Amino acid sequence: MPQHILVIDDEESLRYTFSAFLEGAGYQVQTAATFAEGVEYLERQTPGMIFLDIMLGRHSGLDLLKVVRQKQVNSPVVMITGAPEVETAAEAVRQGAFDYIPKPVCQQTLLKVAKVALQHKKVLDERELYRSHLEAIFRSLRDGLLLIDLERRICEANQALFQLSGLPECISGMNLDQLPDTLRLPLGELFEQALKSGAQSELRRTAFLHPGEGQKVVDISAAPWFGSKGEIEGVVLSLHDQTRLDTLERSIGKRQQFAHIIGHSSRMQQLFGLIENLAEVDTTVLISGESGTGKELVAEALHFRSERRNRPMVKVNCAALPENLLESELFGHLKGSFTGAIKDKVGRFEQAAGGTIFLDEIGDISPALQVRLLRVLQNKEIEKVGSSQPTRVDVRIVAATNQNLIKKVQIGEFREDLYYRLRVVQVNLPPLRERRDDIPLLIDHFIDKFNRQFSRNIQGGSPAALALMSSYNWPGNIRELENTIEHAFVMCRAETFDTEHLPPELTDREHSAVDSEISRPLLLSTLDEVAWNKSKAAKRLGISRRTIYRKIEEYGLADPVGE
Template sequence: MSKILVIDDEESIRLTFSAFLEREGHTVLMARGYDDALSLLDAEPDLVFVDILLDSLSGMEILRYIRDRGLLCLVVLVTGEPSLETATQALRLGAYDYLQKPVNKVSLLHVTRQALRLKKLQDEKRALQAERTSLRLHLEAVFRSVPEAIITLNLQGKIIQANRGTVDVFDLQPDELEGTDYKESLGHFHEAFTHLVGETLRLRKHVREFRIEFRDGGGDPRTAVLDASPLVDSDDNFLGVVLVVRDISRMAGLKRELKQRRSYSNIVGKSSRMREIFALMEDLSRTDTTVLVTGDSGTGKELVAEALHYSGPRAGKPMVRVNCSALSENLLESELFGHVRGAFTGAVRDKVGRFRLAHGGTIFLDEIGDISSRIQLKLLRVLQEKEIERVGDTATMKVDVRVVAATNQNLREKVMLGEFREDLFYRLKVVEIQLPPLRERRDDIPLLIDHFVRAFNLEMGRHVSGLTEEARSALMNYPWPGNIRELKHAIEHAFVLCRGQTLEVNHLPAEVFHPLDILSRVASPGERSVDRAALQNALERSGGNKAKAARILGVSRQTIYRKIREFEIA
C-alpha cells in the first residue's frame, strides 16, 4: 500500500489518524512538528496530512518546503480555524485539499483514497513521460550518430529536421537545411531528390534504393543511395516524408578501382601481364610520348591507341586512324600529309591530310611496318620537326599531334634486313607496349567471354544469361590463333545460332569445339548444318554481306550461296 506522513502537535490526533489509516493497510509515519517532519520527508511519503497551526513553524511552511524542493507527495492541510484566506493560500502553494477539525473517519478515508488515486495517476504519468523522454533522447542520439543523412519534411515540402549526417553527405550543417523548401535546398544537387520526395508526397508510399551520383556543397563527387518513406504518427496519419541518404562513395570508389584493375578503357584483363600494361598506359596517358604498340593480329592494338587518347589531355581533340597497309604509296602520302590542287592527275582541289585533321589530338598509324621508304622518310621529318609538307607544295605547316603506331611485324628484324629505317624505328619506339597473344593470358578469357556476352545482349536486344560448362571449357582450351578478335567472332557466332538463353557448345564455330578437326573442316566447310533461320539472322547481321555471313556461321561462301538458293531467300 502507500506511505503516509501525519504531522500534528496533538498526539491524540496523530494516533487517531494512524489507527484509521493503518487499518486500510497503509504505512503511517508521525511527526509532532516542523523539525521532525523534515527528516521524515526524506522517506518519500505518498501523502502528507499537516496541521496548519503547530508549536513551532506553521503547516504552511512545511507545504512551502515540499513545493520548493519539488517533492512528489500530495499535501492535505488540517485546521481548526478555517478561513477563506488560509484556504486560498494553501491551494496556491499546491495543497491537494483542506480538512476542517474535527475530522471524522469517513472524511479522512475519502480524502485519502482520492488523493492516493491521483498520486498513482501522477506517478504513472511521470513514468510514461520519463520513458518517452528516454526514448526520445535515445532516438535523438541515434539520429545524431548514424552516418546516413536523415531529413524529415512536412506536407508542404519544408524540411523539419536534419541530422549531422548532412555534413558528411552534402557538406551542409543541419541548420542550413531546416526550415527551407526541399526543392531549393536539395534540388540543385540532383533532380532525383525532388523526384523522390515529390513521388512520396504524392503517392504516400515507400520508395527504395534509388542510386545517384552528384557533387556536394564543396564540389566533391558523391555516390549515394536515396530512400524515402512516409512520415506517420501513432494513429497512422500522414505527416510528410523521411528522406534517408546513404553515402556509398567509398564503396563505389572501391568497385570502380576493382573494375579498373580488371580493365582499362575498353580493354579487359586481370592477368599480371595486363595489369602491368594498364599501369604503363596510365603513365603514358598523361604524356605526349610517341608509343609503338606491337602484338599479333587481333590482340587489341587499336583499343590501346584509343585508351591512350581518350584517357589523356588530348581526349577532347580528334583521334584519327590510318591503316597504312590499305593504301598504295602515292595514296598514303596524300592521305597522311594532304595535297594541293594540281599536285597530280585528279587533284582537282586541295586536300587536308590526316596529320592536319589530327591537330591537337592523336593519330594512330596501324600496320606501320608496311610503309615504303619514301613515306618513312617523310614520317621521320614529322616526328623530328613537328611539321608536314603537302604533296605538290613547298611550304611547311606545323602540326601538334601525338603519334601512336602499331604493327604485328618484327620491326627490329626489318631494320636488320634494311626494310625499315633504324632512325624512324627508334623515333617510333620511345615506349613500346607489347600485347601478349590470348593463349598467353588464359586467365582473362572468362572476363572476355562475359564482356562480349553483355555487349551482344545490348547490341542484339537479347537476354543470354551465359554459357554451359562444356561451352566455357571449349573456349578455354582453344588456342585462339586469331586472338581476341576471333573470340569475339566466336561469341557472335554463338549468339546467331542460339535460340534460348544459354550458349551451348554446338553454337560455337566448328573449329572451337573440335580443334583437332579444323583441317578437315576447312577442307569441307559446307558440311556444317545451316538452317534457314540461322542463315537469315547471319545475313541480317552482316548487312547482306555474304562473305561476312559465311564467317559468322563458320562455313564457306559457296555454302552460303547454295543455302540461299535452297531456301529461296531473296
C-alpha cells in the first residue's frame, strides 16, 4: 500500500514538483496551498509525513507546526525553507520538526529525506502500538503493577494498584522510598533481590494498611525489566490480593503462612493467633526459641501488623558487640564522652522513635546494661553515654533469646525484675522437630525460593531424600533446613535431588540406620529381583544409590551382570 505524504506550500510550482518527484517514487501525495487547507486536511486524516513551507502567505509554517503538535499528529514534519529562513527552520527543528530542506530542492535530496522520515514514522507507530498494548494489559490486569527504574523512581502504575493499595494516582515520578513503610520495605526488598539475581523474586502474605479499607494481605512478586539491548532497566512489581483467602484461612484456623512465617501445623496455627492478638496491643514481648526457629520473623510480624507499622523497626544483635560499644549503640553518646567519640551519636532507641526496637540475644547483655535497660522499661527514658540528661523515648520493645532466662535468673546472671518486665507476654517458638507436619511445606517453600534465585527447575526430592529429611531432628531448625535445600541445589544437576545431594549430617545418620536395617540377604534378593539395577534397588529399599554401592562393597557382593 503506497505511503501517504502531505505537501503544504503556497507556491503551485513547488507543489507540482514535489508531487511529481514523490508520486514517481511510488508515494501517494496530497497537497494544500494555505494554512487553513492544511488544518482542514489534518482534521480529516493523518498522513505518513508532512512537507511544510516556512512561509504560508499571511501565516508562518511554525504556526501550523504548533497545530500539528497540539493535535498530537504522530507524523514527522519536514520544513521547506529558502536560504534567508534557514535559521527559522532550525528553530522549527528545536520546536519538534523532524528536519528541514533548503530551496531549491533536488529530487535526490527530497526522496532521501522522505524515506528517512517515513522510516521514523514507522518506528513511532510501532512504539505507539506497543505502548497502547502495554496500557491495555495494565488496565485489564486485576493485580496491581508498578514499574520502577534503576534510580528507584516509579515510572508507571495501573489502576488496580491504586485500588488495592490506596496510594494516590500522582505517585508517578516519586521514589520508592517515599511510600509508607509497610509497602516500602517489602517492595524495596524485592526490588533489590530482582536486580541482584536478575530473576523473579516473590514475597507471600505481606500485610499493609489501606487508608480506607483497613488491613490488606498481598503476595508480591518482582521481575527484572529488560531494555531493547538486553540490559536491566528496572523492575516490575506485582501485587496480588490475598485478603479474602487470608480471612477464610484464619476463620477455619488453617493458614499456611502468616507474614513471612510458614506452617500449617496446630502449633503454628496457635502461634499465628497469638501474634495477631499481640500485634493489636502495645506491650513488651519476649520471644524465646532455639536458634534458627524464626524469632526475627515473629518480631517483624508483630511490628508490621501493629499501629507502629509506618514507623521504623530497628534491630540490634546484643551478642554481636562488646559491652562498651553496645551501650553507645543502644543509647547514643555525646562528643568527647570517651576516646574515639569525635561527634554526637544517635542511639538505636532514638532511631526507633515511634516504632519498634528488636533486641535479639537479650540473654547476653551485661549486668550494667541490664540496669540501664530496666530503667528504659520503667521510665520510658534513656541517658546517652556522657550525658546526665534523660531523653524520652516512645518505642515498643520486643526481645528475643535462645537461652533459658529463668535458669539465668536462678544462678544470678540475669536480673529477675528485668526478666518480668521483658516477659509481659512470652512467645515460645517450637523447634522444627516438634512440628514435623510443616517440613514438606517448608521444603516446597525453599525449593521455590532457590529455583528463582538460581534460575533452576528442581521439582522436589526423591522419596528417600524426603523421608530422611522428615525424620531428621534438625538441631539448627529452619535455618539448617534452608541451608540443606541450598546444598542440594548446588550438588544436584537433575530435576529431583536425592540423598546423595544432602549434607553429611543427614546422610551419615542414614548410614547408621541402614547398617542395622538392610541385611546381606535382603540386599542380595532385592538386587536379583531388579537384575542388579542399582537405581531400582535403591528406590525399592528407600535409600540412595551411593548407599547401595557402599553396602555392596561392605558385603563383598559381586555383580553377575558385570562378570
